[in-house]
Amino acid sequence: MKNKNLFTAVILSSILFMSCSDDDSNQQTVSEVKLFTSSNTSGMVSVMDLLPSMPTTQSFSVNSTDADGIHYYPSTDEIILASRSNNRLEAYGNVSEALMNNSSSLTLAYSSTSDFNNAREIAVAGNTVIVTQDQAESNGNQNKLFVYEKTASGFTLQRTFEVDIKLWGIHFDGNNLYAIADLTSDLVVYNNVLGNSSGPLVSSKRVTIEGLVRTHGITYSSVENTMVLTDVGAAASDSDGGVIVINNFSSVFSSTANNGTISMANQIRIYGPSSMLGNPVDVAYDNVTKMIYVAERANGGGRVLTFSVPSTSGDYAPTMNRLEPGCAAVFLLRR
Template sequence: MKKTILTSAVLSLFMISCSDDTNSSASMENRSASKDFKLFTTSNTTGRVSVTDLNTSTTSSFTVASTDADGAYYFNDSDEFILASRSNNKIELYYDVSEAVAANAASLSYGTSSTSDFNNAREIAVAGDKIVVTQDQNAANGNTNKLLVYQRTATGISLLNSYTVNFKTWGIHLDGNTLYAVADLTSDLVVFENFFANADGAITATKRVTIEGLVRTHGITYANRSNTMVLSDVGSATSDSDGGLIIIKGFTDVLAETPNMGTIAMKKQIRIYGAATSLGNPVDVAYDNFTKTIYVAERLNGGGKLLTFDLPQTNGNYAPTSSRAEAGVSSVYLLRE
């Protein structure tokens, strides 16, 4: 049975970030027995979504209305999942996810969608009742890069704001009112403080910095409690072996000491690169600070893989701790409650 979409006031009490962590003093036993510890993926090619229960290592796969999707988020309080549809140019919402898993259903139940306000979506980020979608430039959208803000209400998903930006969009992450974004085709990280206070139209970043040694940014996630930033590098779009991951510990301190248009040096980074990594086009990342695990949507190597890595302490050519074929995998979202 379809569940009622909760009001934004209730939502704000329950929402957590895919890279934020709660109960950081919990024992490892409690951490491994988290009530909800799930990983979600979308695909650009299969029209399927996967849901993995990380407590049991059980994966379920479902068809959805979108054959090409980028960006994912799960509302644990209402058991609803959203994705950014690149085939339908809408945010699509699916309900009763847990029931679908329990019933071994073939598909997720379609609930509602936003209006069609974007073309060529690349990522979703959520804070409270606000949903942000990135639009990457292409001919169909007039080569316009956008950040669009929607509000999830009791009656649906409504467009609030539409912003144009002067960089090519891909991954984003929200930490409260601060939006972190990558500038595709560059090695740059862009920061918007007080992001939701902007009026419609062109907006300017608070700060932009270059990540030394990074070729082309795509994936981004930030763990507030451990102050850890994780970025992915896809390198050349045609190579399935030149990708990497960059971890920046003490991130906000590193960012604060780096001037606008300055560079975060390689000595401030921990880097995972090399032939053993299986990283070619790592398009999205999620990070669990409790288990110190990085989850990667690797789009090109082997046709698509979900990779996991232990958080390293030093640079290295590390092999993934696990690898699962996931055709066309385009985004990864982690929930831990």
């Protein structure tokens, strides 16, 4: 970040509310636990209330048929989407009112300019929103990060970074950004990402995850020091995906050399036909209940799958399984 005071504000905001598909809250008084999901085929977003013993789900139409990143701001009661249909960030307001009124749609409050093409994920820290652009012919085969500042009425593009990997999932941890390298088994980190000016951005470290075929989803719990990754395997298969949990992650990552490998001995793996994992494209983790929430894109045309974190690797069936056409992104709120 160019402005030191602004950077400090971003980090303080991150401590108060850190996101990108997981929740690190250990509060004793819980008023809200919700899972937000988006679709890349249906033009719908869904909100699942996880507090009741029998969770309930409500769905709403939005302006984007295809959205590959989702976040919820409780302070402004807004859902943020990375729209692939319109190539922009979109904010939908009055979500709580829509839930109470059983509305069928959400109203677009504001959006960014159309700066990116082929978005895959968003990561949020305070009012900073980063969008990943995956290379495609339509964007000149450029893998880029777009950094926005969210305001009361819009999104302001702050800077852009050309990166050295094919992008998909990303996750903020403090001032560092973890990213998966699509089409590989690799995980990278960009240290002090917001301290850089626009231009080329080189990863600070890159490691390979042994036994993982193709990374996509990523989330990290700093409270538990647990990293969760997804493996989509072969894109054409709806049955070869998996979820990988790495406990004591900071120690495992730091002790692995740059371009080294995190062995299976440091992983807990969920793979197999009982798991219903084919193309798990995004993931969220609740460190309080020890539950993993997966956006499964291929199996059944789209599902939301929930798993209890196992103690050993195996073929585990989901504890919850909900059909959701085109399910592409998940975000968990606990407060």
